[in-house]
Amino acid sequence: MQWRRRGHFLAGDLVQLTDPRGKMHTITLEPGQVFHTHRGQLPHDDLIGRPSGSAVTSSNGTTYLALRPLLDDFVLSMPRGATPIYPKDAARIVGLCSLGPGARVLEAGVGSGALTCSLLRAVGDEGLVHSYERRADFADVAAANVAAWFGARPVSWRLTVGDLLERIDDSEMDAAVLDMLAPWECVDAVAAALAPGGVVVGYVATTTQLSRLVETMRLSGDWTEPRAEESLLRTWHLDGLSVRPDHRMNGHTGFLVTARRLAPGTVLPARRRRPAPGAYGEDYDGPGATPPEA
Numbered sequence: 001m002q003w004r005r006r007g008h009f010l011a012g013d014l015v016q017l018t019d020p021r022g023k024m025h026t027i028t029l030e031p032g033q034v035f036h037t038h039r040g041q042l043p044h045d046d047l048i049g050r051p052s053g054s055a056v057t058s059s060n061g062t063t064y065l066a067l068r069p070l071l072d073d074f075v076l077s078m079p080r081g082a083t084p085i086y087p088k089d090a091a092r093i094v095g096l097c098s099l100g101p102g103a104r105v106l107e108a109g110v111g112s113g114a115l116t117c118s119l120l121r122a123v124g125d126e127g128l129v130h131s132y133e134r135r136a137d138f139a140d141v142a143a144a145n146v147a148a149w150f151g152a153r154p155v156s157w158r159l160t161v162g163d164l165l166e167r168i169d170d171s172e173m174d175a176a177v178l179d180m181l182a183p184w185e186c187v188d189a190v191a192a193a194l195a196p197g198g199v200v201v202g203y204v205a206t207t208t209q210l211s212r213l214v215e216t217m218r219l220s221g222d223w224t225e226p227r228a229e230e231s232l233l234r235t236w237h238l239d240g241l242s243v244r245p246d247h248r249m250n251g252h253t254g255f256l257v258t259a260r261r262l263a264p265g266t267v268l269p270a271r272r273r274r275p276a277p278g279a280y281g282e283d284y285d286g287p288g289a290t291p292p293e294a
Contacts (some may be wrong), residue, residue, distance in 0.1 A: 001257075003154070005190065007052075008049050009047050009066070009208065011048055012029060012068055012191065013029050013068065014027065014029075014149070015027055015028075015047055015069070016073065016074075016077075017035065017042070017066055018065045018071035019039060020063065021038075024069075024076075024077055025037070026074060026077045028075070029044045029047055030036050030044055031044065031283055032044070032045065035218055037058065039058055039062040040058030040059035040060030040061070041059040042056060043047055043178075045269075050066065052068045053066070053067055054066050056090055058082040062229060070220065071087070071117055072087040074117075074149055075090075075114040077147045078113070078148075078149075079112070079141055079144070079145060080141065081112050081114075081135070081137060081140075081141035081142065081226065082111035082138050084111055084113075084114030084115070085114050085179060085203060085254070086110045086114070086250070088233045088253070089115075089119070089203065089231060089253055089254060089256065090114060092229075092231050093115065093201050093256065094118055095173035096199065096201050096256065096258050097177070097199045097201060097286055098175075098199065099119065099122035099123055099127075100122065100123070101124035101126050101127060102124065102126040102127045102130075103122065103123045103175065104123070104126070104127060104128045104173045104174045104175075105119050105174065105175045105176070105177065105202065106132075106168075106170055106175070106176040106177070106190065106193055107119060107130065107132065107176075107177050108132050108176070108177065108178045108179065108180050108183070108186060108190070109132070109180040110131040110132070110133040110139060110159065111142060112138070112142055112144040112145055113141070113143070113145040113146045113149075113180060115177065116129060116131055116142060116157070117145070117146060117150075120150070120156060120157055122154060125154070125155055128156055128157075128158065129157050129158065130158045130170055130173075130193070131157070131158070131159050131160070131178070132163075132167060133159070133160075133161055134161075134162065137157060139161045141241045142159070143159060144223075154206055164180075164189060165185065165186060165189055168189050168193060170193040171192075171193055172195045173193050173195060174198050174202070175194075175201070176193065176194055177200075177202075177203065178190065178201070178202040178203065179203045179259075183202045183204065183209075183210075184216035184217075185212045186223070186227070187200075187213075187217055187220055187223075191223070191261055196259040196261055196262065197263075198260065198261040199259075199260055199261075200213070200223070200259055201255040201258050202256070202258075203255070203256060204254060205253075205255070207253050209255075214226045214228065214257060218279050221262075221267070221268070223260065223261065224259050224268065225268070226256050227256065227257070227258050227259070228258075229255075229256050230252055230254065230256065231249040231253075231256075232249065232250070233249065234249040235250075241256070246256075256286055
C-alpha cells in the first residue's frame, strides 16, 4: 500500500495546489500535462522533482502552494457518487472499531470510497476490508478514488457489487460498518459474520433511522446495549488579536450507533435503567416487558 509523505514529487503522485484564496485543487502529476485554470496554466513538469511544500507560479503570475494532500483534503475534493462520510466521522468510526494492522472489516455501502480509504489505511496490507455496494456506478467511482489515493488498488481490499444479504460470505470479522438506508435489515447477517466481541457501527442520518436501528438490535438479542453519538466540528478564526469561533461550523452529518457482538447463546443482563414514560408508546407495559417492534 502506497504511503509517501517525504521526498520530491514524482510522476503519478497526487498534488494539492492551494491558490491565494485558499481554494484547493488536487491533480495527478503526468509528464507533459498542464493544469489549466482561470488563473493561468501550470505545467506538471514544473512540479515534478520539487519537494512537497514548494511554491509554484502559473503563467499569469498566480502563486500556488504545492503539497501532498492529506486524506481529509482528498476526501473533500474527490469525485463523488454518493455523499461521502466526512473526515470527522470517518476518524471516529476507525476509533470506535478499534482498528489496527491485520483487522478484518465488513463495510456495507461503499459510497464514494471516502471511509474505505480510512479503513484500508488502518488495517494495512495484513488486514482485510470487504466492501459491499448495491449500485455498480457508485462502486466504479469508489474504486477509482481508492486507487487514486493509494496509487493502485490495495491488496487488502475486496469489493463486491450486490446486495449484502444475498452476497455476504464473511465470517470471524472484527468489525462492521453499515452506511446504508435501512441498516436494520442487515443486523442478523452482520451478527453471523462478526466474531464474538466484534464491533458494529451504523451510520444513519435521521432520528427515525436511529430509533429503528437501535430497537431492532435490542430485539435481536445478539448485541450489547447500543449507544449513539454525533460529532460536531467547529473551527476558529485566527487573525492577530481577533481570535473567535468561525461563524460557520461542520454540524450534524450523521449519527453513529455502536454495539458489540455477544457470544452465541449469551443473554444480555436486563437494563436497570427505567425507560421514560411513553418512550415505547401506549402498548408498552413497563419495565420487564418487551418493547414493541419499531
